[in-house]
Amino acid sequence: MKREAVEEFVASIVEGIVEGTDMELVDVEYVRERDWYLRVYLDKPGGVDLDDCQIVSEKLSEVLDAKDPIKENYLLEVSSPGLDRVLKKDKDFVRYNGSDVDVQLFKPIDGKKQFTGALAGFSDTTITITVGEEPIELERSAIAQIRLHFEF
Known part of the structure; x- marks a missing residue:
């Protein structure tokens, strides 16, 4: 699966996970640095905390393990976009x-x-x-x- 397709696929999964919560998906990146990284950025009023990231990470991991859409080995990171967040949309x-x-x-x-x-x-x-x-x-x-x- 190409990078853009992975990002779109993961975004659709995360949108479903955060639906009905006060969290929102900010961005998904699938990038190769030294290794492949799948990064999911979340936000909510007051900012996301470690528990928010852990919940989304665990639910996302379950779906990705079951569907196995990504053939390469990758590291999953779920976090806040930070104070100096990138504006894209x-x-x-x-x-x-x-x-x-x-x-x-x-x-x-x-x-x-x-x-x-x-x-x-x-x-x-x-x-x-x-x-x-x-x-x-x-x-x-x-x-x-x-x-x-x-x-x-």
């Missing part, structure tokens, strides 16, 4: 509109590949952030990653 852009974000581009624009500003809007093809008083519209296809900005 339209619902993320709606929820965090007005929040400060860090934007990483694939290629520089005017010599810059990184921007920090307030998320000001989005469309199917663009993301708008406000840096200082100036709105900057960036093509989604040019964006490598958008994360919530977090200062220590």
Whole structure:
């Protein structure tokens, strides 16, 4: 099963597991680093805790063991997306509109590949952030990653 198919399959399982709870599925990643990792990111108001992650991990493991859709050996990780979570979906852009974000581009624009500003809007093809008083519209296809900005 290809990476995207694994992610979609696992997402559908997790959606069923968290249905009726206050948890939501944020993202699923199936990536090869040194080993294969299947990462599931969950959130809920106030944040997920270790018990939430354990419950979802155990239920997901049962289904994956029974259906065995992934032929490679992999490590399953179920966790919170963290304070500096990656924003990928339209619902993320709606929820965090007005929040400060860090934007990483694939290629520089005017010599810059990184921007920090307030998320000001989005469309199917663009993301708008406000840096200082100036709105900057960036093509989604040019964006490598958008994360919530977090200062220590």
